[in-house]
Amino acid sequence: MDKKRRDFLKIAGVSTLAGLGGTAVVDQLISGSSPAGANAAHEVDSGHSAHEDTAKSGIRWGMVIDLRKFRANPSLGEKVVKVCHSTHNVPQFPNKKDEIKWTWLTEYEKAFTEHSHYYKDEPTRDHEVLVMCNHCDNPPCVRACPTRATFKNKEGIVAMDYHRCIGCRFCMAACPYGMRSFNWRDPRDGLDMSAINKKFPTRMRGVVEKCNLCAERVGLGLQPACVEACGSSKAMIFGNLNDPKSEIRKVLKDNYTIQRKPSLGTHPSVFYIV
Ligand code: SF4
Numbered sequence: 454m455d456k457k458r459r460d461f462l463k464i465a466g467v468s469t470l471a472g473l474g475g476t477a478v479v480d481q482l483i484s485g486s487s488p489a490g491a492n493a494a495h496e497v498d499s500g501h502s503a504h505e506d507t508a509k510s511g512i513r514w515g516m517v518i519d520l521r522k523f524r525a526n527p528s529l530g531e532k533v534v535k536v537c538h539s540t541h542n543v544p545q546f547p548n549k550k551d552e553i554k555w556t557w558l559t560e561y562e563k564a565f566t567e568h569s570h571y572y573k574d575e576p577t578r579d580h581e582v583l584v585m586c587n588h589c590d591n592p593p594c595v596r597a598c599p600t601r602a603t604f605k606n607k608e609g610i611v612a613m614d615y616h617r618c619i620g621c622r623f624c625m626a627a628c629p630y631g632m633r634s635f636n637w638r639d640p641r642d643g644l645d646m647s648a649i650n651k652k653f654p655t656r657m658r659g660v661v662e663k664c665n666l667c668a669e670r671v672g673l674g675l676q677p678a679c680v681e682a683c684g685s686s687k688a689m690i691f692g693n694l695n696d697p698k699s700e701i702r703k704v705l706k707d708n709y710t711i712q713r714k715p716s717l718g719t720h721p722s723v724f725y726i727v
């Protein structure tokens with residue numbers, strides 16, 4: 454890491470802690486106003502709303518996660534996490550502080566904080582929920598990023614350009630779902646380099662990462678690795694939310710679904726059948 458980058462990281466780290474903690478900032482980011490200095494460059498450069506790109510391309514990729522299918526097959530959640538992490542060379546570190554995660558299983562009340570948790574039925578109480586980046590249509594993490602290292606592509610995927618990431622972690626403070634991880638260590642130290650997926654880049658120390666909705670696979674016409682890992686179970690359904698004839702839209706039409714923290718107005722592209 455060169456000296457200029459290191460100096461910026463020190464300043465940004467202090468700014469993050471001092472200026473970006475708390476819900477007030479998240480509220481600002483969701484409503485579109487800037488936390489002082491955090492996204493001025495982005496606003497000048499972008500000059501359009503987050504919704505315009507997907508409207509132009511006609512595609513907004515999304516996911517339905519059917520928790521009934523995960524409950525019916527209790528080992529499926531771990532399998533999905535493993536496949537995602539091996540596909541994307543996500544390092545494994547024993548120390549919690551260094552942990553990098555793209556998708557994981559968590560308790561129902563942590564996944565759905567806005568829903569009532571009184572007198573839960575047994576299946577809900579006893580099974581964990583798969584969480585991942587929601588690829589929000591109105592993503593506060595994108596607005597928080599001063600370098601456009603995190604951006605929403607024209608198909609609605611909230612993606613990362615690791616080379617533009619300066620490690621300021623504004624995006625982590627801005628994400629109300631905690632779906633981003635920071636590489637405190639060289640991630641290659643947590644990988645078996647002889648067994649990595651050579652088709653996907655490894656990252657470096659000092660950058661943020663998260664689920665990319667398998668943009669590299671979707672671009673080739675493939676399903677996301679997690680969806681493929683579910684086989685024919687249809688525990689995860691991926692597709693174009695803008696296409697009324699798509700399978701995902703049919704599933705959304707036929708089933709009651711919920712989203713995580715809908716009141717924040719982030720418009721997640723991930724839906725859950727509970
Ligand atoms: S879940 Fe978090 S990281 Fe993912 S798009 Fe939404 S705000 Fe950004």
Ligand code: SF4
Binds near residue numbers: 625661
């Ligand atoms: S993606 Fe990198 S540069 Fe952008 S806000 Fe996150 S840490 Fe900072």
Ligand code: SF4
Binds near residue numbers: 537665666677679680
């Ligand atoms: S969409 Fe791809 S990156 Fe995201 S959780 Fe699934 S396998 Fe991982």
